Amino acid sequence: MAQTVKPLEEGINVIATTQSICPVCNAIIPALLVEKDGKVFMEKSCPEHGYVEELYFGDANMYRRFSKWAHDGKGIENPNVKVKEPVCPMDCGLCNLHLSHTALANIVVTNRCDLRCWYCFFYSERAGYVYEPTLEQIEEMVKTLRAERPVPGNSVQLTGGEPCLRDDLPEIIRIIKRYGVDHVQLNTNGIRLARDFEFFRKVKEAGVSTLYLSFDGVTPKTNPKNHWEVPAILENARKLDVGIVLVPTIIKSVNDHELGDIIKFGFKNIDIVRSVNFQPVSLTGLMPRREREKYRITIPDCIHLIEEQTEGQIPADAWFPVPTCTPVTHFVEALTLRPQYELTPHFVCGAGTYVFKDGERLVPITEFVDVEGLLNYLSEKAEEVRQGKSKYVVGLKLLMKIRSFINESKKPSGLNLSRILFQMLIRHDYRSVGEWHKRSLFLGMMHFQDCFNYDVERVRRCSIHYLTPDGRIIPFCAFNVLPHIYRDSIQKEYGIPIEEWERRTGRKLKDDLYRRVGSSES
DSSP: OOOSSSOOOTTOEEEEEEEEEOTTTOOEEEEEEEEETTEEEEEEEETTTEEEEEEEESOHHHHHHHHTTOOOOOOOSSOSSOOSSOOTTTTOSSOTTOOSOOSEEEEEOOSOOSOOOTTOSOOHHHHTEEOOOOHHHHHHHHHHHHTOSSSOOOEEEEESSOGGGOTTHHHHHHHHHHTTOOEEEEEEOOHHHHHOHHHHHHHHHHTOOEEEEEOOOSSTTTOTTTTTTHHHHHHHHHHHTOEEEEEOEEOTTTTGGGHHHHHHHHHHTTTTEEEEEEEEOOOOSOOOHHHHHHHOOOHHHHHHHHHHHTTTSSOGGGOEEGGGGHHHHHHHHHHHOSOOOOOOOOTTTEEEEEEEEETTEEEEGGGTBOHHHHHHHHHHHHHHHHTTOOHHHHHHHHHHHGGGGBOTTTSOTTOOHHHHHHHHHTSOOGGGHHHHHHHEEEEEEEOOOOSSSOOHHHHHTOOEEEEOTTSOEEEHHHHTTSTTTTHHHHHHHHOEEHHHHHHHHTOOGGGGSOOOOSSOOO
16 A cells, blocks of 8 residues: 655654545545644545645644634534444435534525536536425425434525525525524525515515625626626615625635725625625645645635735734634533534634724724633633532623623724623623624635545534435535535436426526626626
8 A cells, every 4th residue: 555645854743644535536545734834734645646735724823723722512413324334524414423513504406507607616507407406305404404403403504506596595495494493594696686676575585694695806807706786786685684794715816815805895885794704715626736726725824815905903813713612602501501503613614703893993803802811711600500600600700700801992982892792691682793793794714625635524523514305414525525425416316407407497507697788897
């Protein structure tokens, strides 16, 4: 058998051992995470296809800082797939090896799309079939999600393709809401919502919570997909009071120079924009190394560019990995004696921070809140409750202590943060969060994997999952990175050939394609 990786160069620091996949044959192979030139690289060798080195995380110091917040979640008490000795990620669905419950469940409602973006995971022409689960199949998927234990799934994203191509989208949303799902997010390019206000109104009335709006830049060059439609999307969302998350797919050398401008655009429209969630691109297929180096960008790279492009107003140390919020969950669990919604992906999967607008300044939460101190204090208080101390006494202590974590002289004017935090933590009254969101943007990062940087330990902790018609719940980076096992295999089984779809509907698939008229698009 070939060696695991090539001989390590002198001075190379091995940070972790893991497993990955061969980019050619998808065989599971050992991998090393190594520190080199201040960055973290993945090194792996396939006995048949040889050695691969790939940038994994663009800042080794940030990797170490983030790793302090690593936390394995509750797992799944009733796995959908019961295998005696499961092999991750080849037996997904969720299996008994999985360490996180479903934080966000994706339902692909169609693989049809009205655009043809070059970096897209998939769409119908490329697949050769149309996949559109029936209302009955969608209902069964939601039942499976709500049956998950110990924490029933409570957040769904409708995705595609372009979900708005389904005329029955409002009915799909009503079905999901009927089963008690609180949060329904619509992943969309927004083109139909810009052009068809009545359809947008029906979607809102059915119960959609937010738009997860593709938004790759502030110029026609960086955002050709919907630059001209964005003003109408925002205006219609204002009329209907539907919040928006801007979702830029970040590609090195393409739009990474506009991260700061995207954040400023979000603040300019803060009355309707709730968040910006940056997604460093996942490089699918068998892209040559030269191309990967041209386009590859990681979470730390984006964070450092944001610091530069906001003139230091949003520094790199303002960001925390997603599992940082688990002490809040554990504190609420201690008070309520019930398992609570918990975010426990791998610490390199995502990061976030809150940024407030104070006049012309952008003020990250870390500038006026001792975030780490507050979280550590909550962990201590949760343990005290678990050890038998009265939760009322602990709550009173928190009320008296909470101000000590807030620098009143540096916080944005008019923000009563201690009251908001107390309402959230003790009274579990999340209406007060509205005040918070009127003044701030949540900035997030989520870097989905590809076959070059694939880390099995990340898959085991994934909290963003796909619901499928065969009754399984599949982690994002298994579903999309191993499409021959999951996405394409499942959707082909439940899809129909394009010719048959066109015969049944009396339409041509090419008619879905959006043809912009009257813009300055070149």
